[in-house]
Amino acid sequence: MGACHDHRVEAHEPIVGPHQIAFEAFGVRLMVSTSDPEALDMVLATLPPGWRECPAEDARPQFALLRELAGTYTLTRDGSALHQGLELDLCAGLLDGQLRGEVSTRAQDWVFVHAGVVAHEGRIALLPGKSFAGKTTLTAALVRLGATYYSDEFGVLDGKGLVHPYAKGLSLRDNGRMQPSDTPVERLGGTAGTEPLPVGLVALTHYRRDGSWQPKRLSPGEGALALLPHTMPVRTRPAASMRAVTSALGRGALVLQSPRGEAEELAPLLLDELARRP
Numbered sequence: 001m002g003a004c005h006d007h008r009v010e011a012h013e014p015i016v017g018p019h020q021i022a023f024e025a026f027g028v029r030l031m032v033s034t035s036d037p038e039a040l041d042m043v044l045a046t047l048p049p050g051w052r053e054c055p056a057e058d059a060r061p062q063f064a065l066l067r068e069l070a071g072t073y074t075l076t077r078d079g080s081a082l083h084q085g086l087e088l089d090l091c092a093g094l095l096d097g098q099l100r101g102e103v104s105t106r107a108q109d110w111v112f113v114h115a116g117v118v119a120h121e122g123r124i125a126l127l128p129g130k131s132f133a134g135k136t137t138l139t140a141a142l143v144r145l146g147a148t149y150y151s152d153e154f155g156v157l158d159g160k161g162l163v164h165p166y167a168k169g170l171s172l173r174d175n176g177r178m179q180p181s182d183t184p185v186e187r188l189g190g191t192a193g194t195e196p197l198p199v200g201l202v203a204l205t206h207y208r209r210d211g212s213w214q215p216k217r218l219s220p221g222e223g224a225l226a227l228l229p230h231t232m233p234v235r236t237r238p239a240a241s242m243r244a245v246t247s248a249l250g251r252g253a254l255v256l257q258s259p260r261g262e263a264e265e266l267a268p269l270l271l272d273e274l275a276r277r278p
Contacts (some may be wrong), residue, residue: 026103201270
């Protein structure tokens with residue numbers, strides 16, 4: 001038993017290497033190092049939109065994606081292991097979640113809202129929701145109908161309440177895969193937005209198999225309170241979160257709340273509502 005235990009520890013001993021990237025996104029500086037070029041290439045493909053390199057000494061925390069002797073990978077944060085013994089794609093996916101969490105909660109000049117986001121007729125449709133609520137499916141359905149893609153993950157609000165793009169690939173499952181893969185919006189026949197726009201519509205909805213879109217219109221105050229739990233820094237910066245949400249809804253945004261059925265049925269109704277906004 002003792003010999004087997006020692007062998008398992010050795011197999012998970014990470015192989016340290018020189019490959020690294022320090023980057024800044026939305027004012028947050030982070031660093032990732034890897035033990036091989038293949039892992040670094042995978043990291044670069046999943047960095048937040050708009051990232052740029054920065055000095056390594058300014059980047060905190062520092063993450064590492066390190067190959068183990070067994071060929072699997074360890075994910076560390078400031079030298080402490082978060083996960084061990086994982087395949088590279090799964091380990092990189094967990095790292096992606098860590099990086100998104102750091103950026104979305106620590107950005108000081110922005111408030112991130114967990115939402116799908118598209119634009120139509122110069123206005124933003126914000127689709128807030130928890131994971132597995134169907135945000136990406138609805139976002140993709142809107143893009144297929146001609147809406148401009150902003151994000152299937154975050155609506156990024158500035159101090160004036162305008163929404164900026166976070167246009168990573170859409171996390172869609174295809175070819176029967178269990179794990180989603182990032183799908184470029186161009187593959188759906190769509191384009192990504194580049195300019196900040198005001199919110200015209202907020203659809204507080206989630207998929208239900210027997211769901212029917214029968215929306216209740218919320219007041220701006222009710223809408224702000226309903227949207228606030230979906231803001232990423234609500235616990236650390238509640239006042240800033242409320243200001244950003246209030247500003248976003250204060251431009252005449254329509255806030256609707258209802259369960260929904262299939263995304264393809266709701267998408268044209270939302271675009272019609274958005275087109276009617278002043």
